[in-house]
Each structure stands twice: as structure tokens, then as C-alpha cells.
Amino acid sequence: MDMEVKKQRFGSKFIKNFWRELEKDNLALLATILLIVLFLFIIIGQIFVPTDIGTMSNILSANLPPLTNGHILGTTNSGADFVLTLIASASNSLIIGFGVAILITIISVTFGMIIGYFGGWIDWIAMRLIDFWLVMPLLMILAIIFSTAKGLSIWSLILILAVLSWPPNVRLIRTLTLSEVNRDYVQAAKISGTPWYKILFTGIFPNISSTVISDFALTLAGSIGIETSLTYLGFGLKHGTSSLGTMLTVLSGSSASSVYTQWWLWIPVTLVLIILTFGIVVLGQVARRAIDQRQSVS
Amino acid sequence: MWRTILRRVLIMIPQLILVSILIFMLAQLMPGDPFYGSLNPNSDPATIARMRHAAGLDLPWYQQYVKWVGNVLHGDLGTSYVVNKGWTVTRIIGQRIWPTLSMGIIAAVLTYVLSISQALLAARNENKIIDRILIVWNTMTSAVPSFVFYFVMMVLFVYIIPIFPSSGTGIDDTQSFTTNFFSNLRYAFLPALTIALFSTNSIFQYLRSNLLDQQAQDYVRTARAKGVQIKDVFRKHILRNAFLPIASGIGYSITGILGGAIFAETVFGYPGLGALFVQALSGRDYTVITALMLLQGVLALLGGLLSDIISAWVDPRVRVK
Numbered sequence: 001m002d003m004e005v006k007k008q009r010f011g012s013k014f015i016k017n018f019w020r021e022l023e024k025d026n027l028a029l030l031a032t033i034l035l036i037v038l039f040l041f042i043i044i045g046q047i048f049v050p051t052d053i054g055t056m057s058n059i060l061s062a063n064l065p066p067l068t069n070g071h072i073l074g075t076t077n078s079g080a081d082f083v084l085t086l087i088a089s090a091s092n093s094l095i096i097g098f099g100v101a102i103l104i105t106i107i108s109v110t111f112g113m114i115i116g117y118f119g120g121w122i123d124w125i126a127m128r129l130i131d132f133w134l135v136m137p138l139l140m141i142l143a144i145i146f147s148t149a150k151g152l153s154i155w156s157l158i159l160i161l162a163v164l165s166w167p168p169n170v171r172l173i174r175t176l177t178l179s180e181v182n183r184d185y186v187q188a189a190k191i192s193g194t195p196w197y198k199i200l201f202t203g204i205f206p207n208i209s210s211t212v213i214s215d216f217a218l219t220l221a222g223s224i225g226i227e228t229s230l231t232y233l234g235f236g237l238k239h240g241t242s243s244l245g246t247m248l249t250v251l252s253g254s255s256a257s258s259v260y261t262q263w264w265l266w267i268p269v270t271l272v273l274i275i276l277t278f279g280i281v282v283l284g285q286v287a288r289r290a291i292d293q294r295q296s297v298s
Numbered sequence: 299m300w301r302t303i304l305r306r307v308l309i310m311i312p313q314l315i316l317v318s319i320l321i322f323m324l325a326q327l328m329p330g331d332p333f334y335g336s337l338n339p340n341s342d343p344a345t346i347a348r349m350r351h352a353a354g355l356d357l358p359w360y361q362q363y364v365k366w367v368g369n370v371l372h373g374d375l376g377t378s379y380v381v382n383k384g385w386t387v388t389r390i391i392g393q394r395i396w397p398t399l400s401m402g403i404i405a406a407v408l409t410y411v412l413s414i415s416q417a418l419l420a421a422r423n424e425n426k427i428i429d430r431i432l433i434v435w436n437t438m439t440s441a442v443p444s445f446v447f448y449f450v451m452m453v454l455f456v457y458i459i460p461i462f463p464s465s466g467t468g469i470d471d472t473q474s475f476t477t478n479f480f481s482n483l484r485y486a487f488l489p490a491l492t493i494a495l496f497s498t499n500s501i502f503q504y505l506r507s508n509l510l511d512q513q514a515q516d517y518v519r520t521a522r523a524k525g526v527q528i529k530d531v532f533r534k535h536i537l538r539n540a541f542l543p544i545a546s547g548i549g550y551s552i553t554g555i556l557g558g559a560i561f562a563e564t565v566f567g568y569p570g571l572g573a574l575f576v577q578a579l580s581g582r583d584y585t586v587i588t589a590l591m592l593l594q595g596v597l598a599l600l601g602g603l604l605s606d607i608i609s610a611w612v613d614p615r616v617r618v619k
Binding site for chain 2: 027132135136137139140141143144145147148221224225226228229232233234235248266270273274277278280281282285
């Protein structure tokens with residue numbers, strides 16, 4: 001009973017702080033509104049998206065220009081409605097982004113805090129491995145793995161991306177943990193015999209949570225970026241699963257002038273991609289300030 | 299100083315071995331073998347087996363690895379089977395490396411010029427409208443995948459306002475060096491400028507907060523109290539201190555040349571190493587892919603080495619005793 005009251009108070013305080021931050025920052029407010037509209041559009045749009053949108057081929061109505069036969073933005077080269085394809089692609093990209101970001105956050109918080117807390121040889125080995133991995137060309141390695149796999153499902157894509165791109169996040173959490181470990185409250189908890197996992201998750205974690213939130217947002221936007229970049233080059237998702245990147249692939253192969261005359265093929269996709277990634281990063285910064293009031297702009 | 303460099307070079311040896319093992323593993327992961335491209339349904343299985351045996355592909359993996367490393371050390375990277383059929387990989391890379399290098403160098407210089415000037419402008423006008431705009435701009439360019447912006451730039455400056463050529467490198471073997479140089483400049487400038495324009499974020503954020511930190515230091519207050527003009531304090535003290543950490547990043551811009559080129563070259567149709575990588579990957583030309591990965595791995599290690607040397611050179615505190 002007591003716990004519930006406390007939790008609720010924290011939640012409402014967060015929302016209040018969040019709202020106050022938005023009122024101070026017009027750009028963040030705009031980004032939030034655009035992002036909410038986009039999310040609603042994608043979620044409600046799901047109802048109208050046919051399940052076979054990726055695999056259908058309707059040559060008779062392919063490549064229609066906008067505003068013909070009731071297709072607001074025309075049709076794709078397989079004859080599917082462009083707006084519906086865009087909704088399906090955006091939701092696929094979002095699922096991939098959230099999947100990767102959630103996995104990476106879980107990995108980085110767990111390992112980063114353990115490495116930072118215990119230090120010693122575990123820390124040494126982990127840091128050498130992470131430093132080594134950070135200089136490796138991640139994008140090229142991912143492109144090779146994706147191209148040898150010849151088309152992946154969304155879930156295997158999420159898994160590969162998460163497994164190969166956690167090192168910078170773990171390093172960040174480790175650094176944060178290191179700066180907390182020597183604080184008095186941790187020392188006091190250690191001396192009074194609190195088990196290490198309790199110190200980590202009830203003591204240190206709340207103190208680094210504001211950075212975890214903004215890091216989550218950055219990772220989310222970054223994962224969407226990596227996924228769309230690679231699928232744009234034509235590596236990654238299997239045929240029939242579209243993402244914002246595969247929708248832009250149409251342009252790299254076709255004759256270059258069509259890029260400019262057929263604006264509807266790329267401007268809407270580009271706008272959705274910009275709003276998504278930029279909005280997520282801005283929102284992450286606002287959430288960080290709302291949790292950590294010391295960083296709030298006055 | 300020399301001991302620092304020596305120590306750092308020695309660290310590179312295990313790193314290089316790790317990189318080569320990693321690349322060898324990736325190469326083994328790729329289905330098929332180097333003869334994959336030269337086969338047809340009528341190939342005689344016995345001939346294939348003989349070719350495989352001659353190339354040592356029936357050996358256990360560790361012997362293959364040693365053989366591969368030996369070949370690489372002798373400059374033998376194999377033969378391309380798809381992109382330029384029959385050419386040695388060294389010849390292809392030798393031809394393609396110049397456009398990428400010229401674009402990469404222009405891009406790196408422009409990135410530094412743009413991000414440093416943006417950071418100076420923002421730090422001198424802290425919390426004013428120009429500062430806010432620059433922060434938002436840099437947040438946006440780092441959040442949105444860069445190929446989207448490349449696209450917009452290409453449409454703008456190749457089709458809508460046609461001041462730059464659309465595709466190619468402007469390099470032709472029949473032309474003299476100077477003609478090649480200037481014609482390549484015309485082709486390389488737009489991709490290079492575009493890369494620079496949208497990759498200012500990390501240097502900008504870092505330098506801006508460094509400048510603001512330094513402005514709040516005691517020595518600035520002392521200088522101001524003595525009556526030194528703020529612009530002199532800025533030029534002589536703040537800038538020097540704030541630039542130190544930035545200088546070490548120069549090494550890493552070498553690392554980024556090839557990786558950054560992949561998207562720019564693909565979007566702008568500029569046939570350098572980045573475009574070669576995509577071409578080889580789509581055509582499954584494994585010898586070329588392996589060679590490019592190796593090149594990138596070596597570049598990454600060299601970039602790290604250069605960065606560490608520069609930071610030890612500009613900041614004596616970093617040097618090991």
C-alpha cells in the first residue's frame with residue numbers, strides 16, 4: 001500500500017516535470033506533437049494495412065502517380081498503396097529500433113554496472129574487448145553478415161544488431177557506475193552488509209537512470225538509422241518485409257532524374273524518417289532533464 | 299615521447315592479429331569460395347577439386363589462415379571474380395583508392411573548418427538564438443541517418459540547381475595528372491562538402507562545451523580583472539586549452555574515410571572504394587570484400603595510433619614515464 005502511493009507520486013511528478021520542460025522548450029513541444037501524431041497515424045493505419053502488402057504484385061496498378069484511383073500518394077512498383085506501404089514500413093522500422101534499443105539497454109545496464117562495480121580483471125578484459133570492438137567498422141561487418149544471410153526476418157535482424165552494437169553503451173554505463181561506486185551512500189551500504197545486486201539496482205541505478213533514458217533514446221534513433229541505412233543499400237530484410245530503408249532503395253537503382261520528377265517516392269519517406277529519429281532524440285533529452293532536475297534549463 | 303610511441307606501436311601487434319582473425323572468420327562465413335564466380339553448370343567436379351586443392355582450400359582452417367596471412371604480407375590479395383573479372387584485387391583497389399582519398403581528405407578538412415567555426419560562434423553567443431539554432435542543427439544531423447541528407451543535397455545541387463556533375467570521378471587514365479586533379483576536384487567537392495556538412499556534431503558538441511568550461515575558469519577572470527580584452531583572452535588562452543582534446547581526434551578521421559564513403563559514394567554515384575564495397579557485396583566478390591575489410595581494419599588501427607601520438611605530443615600529461 002505504502003509502496004503504491006510512492007510509485008504513483010514518482011510517476012505524476014515525472015509527468016509534471018516533463019510537461020514543465022516542454023513548456024520551456026518550443027522545439028521539444030513541436031517534436032513531441034509531431035511524434036505523437038506520427039505514432040497515432042502508424043498505429044491507426046495498421047488497421048488498414050493488408051497483411052500481404054509486402055508480397056502482393058499487382059502490375060496493372062503499379063507505379064501510379066498521386067491522386068489516381070483513390071491512392072493519395074499513388075502506388076509502389078508492386079502496386080500497393082504508397083501510404084499504406086509507408087505505414088507498414090515505418091512500423092517495421094520502429095519495431096526493429098525499439099527491439100534493438102530495449103535489448104541493448106538491458107545488456108548495457110546489467111553488464112556496465114557489474115563491470116563498473118567490481119572492477120579488477122573483469123573490468124580490464126571487458127574494456128580491452130570493448131575498445132577493440134569500437135575501432136572496428138561496424139557498418140561494414142553488419143553489411144557482410146546481412147548480405148551472407150540473404151534476407152532476414154525482423155527478429156533475427158534485431159538480435160544481430162543488438163549483439164554486435166552494445167559496446168559503446170556498456171562503456172557509458174560503466175563510466176557512470178565508476179563515478180557512483182566511491183560515493184558515501186555506496187560505501188555505507190557495503191559496510192552495512194547490503195548484497196551487491198541490491199546496491200546496484202536500488203542504490204546506483206536510480207542515480208544513473210536519467211542518462212540511461214537519454215541513452216535509450218539515442219540508441220533507438222541510432223538503431224533506426226543503422227537499419228534504414230543498411231536496408232537502403234539492399235542488405236538486411238528479406239523480400240516482402242519493407243522498412244523505411246527499403247522504400248528508399250527504389251531510388252538508388254532507378255535513373256537518377258526520376259528522383260527529382262517523382263518527388264512523392266522519397267519526400268514523404270524522408271520526412272517520416274527525419275521526424276522519427278530527430279523527435280526521439282529531442283524527447284530523450286527532455287525526459288533526461290525531467291528526471292534529473294539538476295540539468296533542467298532555467 | 300619516443301617511448302610512448304614505441305609502446306603504442308607494440309600494442310598494435312596483438313590488435314592487428316585480432317583484426318586479421320576477425321576478418322578471416324568473416325571471410326569463412328561467406329558461402330562459396332573464390333572459384334564460385336568462375337564456375338558454370340558444365341564445370342568438371344574433378345577440375346574444381348584440383349583448383350580448390352591448388353588454392354589450399356581443402357586444408358584445415360588454421361593452415362588456411364597462415365597461408366592467407368602469408369599471401370597478404372607478400373601483397374597478394376587474390377583475384378576479383380565479379381567486379382573486374384580477372385583483375386588482381388591490388389590493381390582494383392589501386393585504381394579506386396585515389397577518388398576516395400581525395401574526397402575523404404577534402405571532407406575531413408571541411409568537417410574541421412565547419413565544426414570549429416560553428417562551435418566558436420555558439421560558445422561566443424551562449425544561450426542566444428544563434429547558439430540554440432546551432433545546437434538544434436547538430437542534434438538533427440546526428441540523429442537522422444546521413445544518407446537521407448546526402449540524397450537531399452544531391453537533388454538540390456545536381457538536379458534543381460545543376461552546378462555539380464552527377465556521377466563519375468573525373469579521373470581518366472589518358473589525361474595528365476594535373477588535368478585529372480582539377481577535373482576530380484569538381485566531382486569530389488559536392489560529396490565531400492555534403493559529408494562535412496552533416497558530420498559536424500561530435501566535434502561541435504565537444505568543442506563547444508570545452509570552450510564554455512574554459513570560459514568559466516579562474517584564469518579567465520584574472521585576465522579580465524587585469525584588463526585584458528575578452529577577444530584576446532579568447533584567442534590566447536581559451537582557444538589553446540579547448541583545442542587540445544580536439545587535436546587527438548584528427549587520427550580518427552582517417553578511420554572514418556572508408557566507412558563514411560560507402561553511403562556518399564553510393565548516393566552520388568562516385569566510384570571509389572565505398573561504392574566498390576557495395577558493388578562487391580552485391581556481386582558476392584569475396585576476395586574484394588576481404589581486402590577492403592582488411593584495409594579498413596588497418597586504417598582503424600593506424601587512426602587510433604595517430605590519435606594517441608598526437609594527444610601525447612600536444613599534451614605532455616598523457617605521455618608515459
